[in-house]
Amino acid sequence: MESNQSPAQLKLYNIIFGTESSWGRTFDLAIIIAILLSVGVVLLDSIPRYHSSYGDFFYAVEWVFTIIFTIEYVLRLWCSPNRRQYALSTFGLVDLLAILPTYIAFWFPDAISLLIIRLIRILRIFRVLRLLQFLREANVLSRSLSNSRRKIFVFFSMMLILTTIFGCLMYVIEGPHNGFATIPHSIYWAIVTITTVGYGDVVPHTALGQAVASVGMLTGYAIIAVPTGIITAELAMEISRDRLRTNCKNCERAGHDTDAKHCKYCGAQL
Amino acid sequence: MESNQSPAQLKLYNIIFGTESSWGRTFDLAIIIAILLSVGVVLLDSIPRYHSSYGDFFYAVEWVFTIIFTIEYVLRLWCSPNRRQYALSTFGLVDLLAILPTYIAFWFPDAISLLIIRLIRILRIFRVLRLLQFLREANVLSRSLSNSRRKIFVFFSMMLILTTIFGCLMYVIEGPHNGFATIPHSIYWAIVTITTVGYGDVVPHTALGQAVASVGMLTGYAIIAVPTGIITAELAMEISRDRLRTNCKNCERAGHDTDAKHCKYCGAQL
């Protein structure tokens, strides 16, 4: 399929998907600004004061951005060497998700209720996810998260077991008349406490409850280390792997910093 | 005692205690789902709205799960090569604890008060502890906690000394009319503050109290490092010990990642 790419498609591909050429960088910057502006419009539109004054203007701007992103999506699809692969990739789906809500809300105005239209239009905020593809370092982070996903799963499981037991203890000790209305609500309290967020909407009132809560806080304060340790170790390993990936073309040695521009052994450009 | 195991017992043992065979994995998954569902029933049952509507249904479901776990417990006991050892192991006791509350609440309905029955039935939530035995990585974590238990004890002692002094200072400075009613309550406030939970149910009102509280917060923010350092160091050591434990059967070299499936030197399956 790649051999079918026409010269025009190839040129466009380098602009849209590449970051090497100055046109490519200009295109990326324009898209980033368009995303930020369109998200800004959704944010402002949610403020009643602005919605009543500028609602129609926001609606018009929204359509401008939707048309821009639609053209961009069609161009990306057209110039891709493998269209199916792009359309089904994470970023391809996010690109599609960025334009769908406006069309859905427009095409089915009567078939669905106003509430659902409102929800669909808020979906447009997920456009911020498109920004991720412009953060090159996001790859290192997402790879380390993916590598440590099992450890993170174990950590979250243990946190849930711990908070279930603490929540349940507090439900028994404090009871519904002190704000610990149900066991799920007490578990929510335990999560708020152990992660050291501490809203203060539900607090223990009995001496025993405060003692148990203190143990919970100290535990949370101590185990804050576990995910830190897991992710930091994985991140360090991933960064060192990244350094080994790039070889100098001159002396063929690896181990350069990710932001290095010259080989640190022979000075040749990387 | 091991030689007394009949072939049927051995086969059942491999299914119930093992995770190698596909039957063993299916059995584990079924038990995990049963635990999660039965805990979910306890959670829902604690919500007054659901209790009044579905209380009888929850009670019936509870009995189904209790019977399932009872059968499982009897099978585990029957097929164990060393029954006494299983019954007295941590997981054996947790398995027993998972079924006892329902029977106790049923057998002594008149001898004990309603409150105690309620408490006993909430004990069923400790079934979540059974999930720990299915988390293989929990071993690494519990071993590192056990190795650093003395350091953690020292840390907690120092935290208690620190919070006692801060609590006492604030009791003297702010006094009962600002919410620092007693010294124990002021110590509770100091724990809430130094662990950076910060409920806000008790806050300093005087300028001096706010200054002392600020010093406490900055201290807590700074010493958040100590348990992090202790546990992370121990965890890293435990993980590296774990890697040295597994040797490749082909080339006899160790140092493989815990999730590695093939020897990284010769490629043989581990």
Place this chain on the structure above:
Amino acid sequence: MESNQSPAQLKLYNIIFGTESSWGRTFDLAIIIAILLSVGVVLLDSIPRYHSSYGDFFYAVEWVFTIIFTIEYVLRLWCSPNRRQYALSTFGLVDLLAILPTYIAFWFPDAISLLIIRLIRILRIFRVLRLLQFLREANVLSRSLSNSRRKIFVFFSMMLILTTIFGCLMYVIEGPHNGFATIPHSIYWAIVTITTVGYGDVVPHTALGQAVASVGMLTGYAIIAVPTGIITAELAMEISRDRLRTNCKNCERAGHDTDAKHCKYCGAQL
């Protein structure tokens, strides 16, 4: 002065200051329990309900503990090879501080006001500091804190500069009518926010204030690393120095864990 120690003094010295003999360990344990009990009495005495019921009993118990600690202090002084050195050491001063308040409150009942007597009696809580001398690991921690004291001073200075600027910004943006009454109070708010304690007694109400507060929170969340890094690095270095301090008497090699009982090279007892 050391040669002046009589055999009785030397024997008592080994019991009171040493932890090797079983008598020495028993003595330490007894003192630890006495400290915990006497602190417990101060805590309970601060609860109005208990003070009115058991105030006289607490007062009697307090005298028993004071006499015990006085005898202990005199014995420590008597059996010390260098009395002046003990009396002026940190722990010697803490030991003295643990008995003085009761005598002061007794000897000058009329000369000073009731409030000051109350304050002096609360000073007894600083007895918890005596516990520090029984935590052997406290040495490692206090030495690493002492080594990194300059870095910690720099960190605290920067935190104060940062919180001063954030507090001042919020005072200008939010103003007194939103709870940011004075600049010192706004700085207190900034400390509460940047250390992620977050009481919620003062919160920003304007959109701009919430935006600036968000920047402050993210900054605090990010720089939580700095003290962690400083102390962890120092702690790791101190622990490795500690390992190099103990040499095996048999093979003369160092590098043993602080809790090791046998040489890891030749197995001889350390």
Place this chain on the structure above:
Amino acid sequence: MESNQSPAQLKLYNIIFGTESSWGRTFDLAIIIAILLSVGVVLLDSIPRYHSSYGDFFYAVEWVFTIIFTIEYVLRLWCSPNRRQYALSTFGLVDLLAILPTYIAFWFPDAISLLIIRLIRILRIFRVLRLLQFLREANVLSRSLSNSRRKIFVFFSMMLILTTIFGCLMYVIEGPHNGFATIPHSIYWAIVTITTVGYGDVVPHTALGQAVASVGMLTGYAIIAVPTGIITAELAMEISRDRLRTNCKNCERAGHDTDAKHCKYCGAQL
């Protein structure tokens, strides 16, 4: 331009900019105390009670400090080998900023409103920034922050994407009647929650909202590692680079601690 420095200028330069001579250290200390006192005056002046009693005294003191800092600024300018460079350096601008507000507020009393005068006078608090130049270690920290600025930018971008999505979800789930009035306000709530500050001025009330908030808290608790890892790694690298920078003049070996006074290999003074 350096050759134009007269001996008087050079001598003054060593006192004002240097920290080697005892006169230089005395000068630095005097300036630090003057900065702290002048900031203290701004703080006290913001308290209405003190402003009405001592407002005129504070105003006079303020002028004294402004004249002191003005003389200092002129001297610094005069004795600098390169005046333009000093005037345009960060610390030169901060020095200027420390004296300008008082003059501006004095020279244009009628041209501008009282509010702006008040704002300008609060600007004086930025004098605390002058303290930074006396913290030698601040260089290490600012260099590591500057080296990891791209990673920190990526981290902040991801935090903003994450909090936008969480805030938007909560806006849809909880809605304006539960305190999540607008999307920007919900994003503010998400930042308060994910950084574990947790004011408690806005809290989820629905079960689904509490579940989503719990996921957010656990995420925030887990990713607290990322900036810690980034900055700690950079700080460690910067410290080790710092150690390699100083060479012993006797044996020419590097690797000394930043606070070392003697070469650790040959003992010569560094």
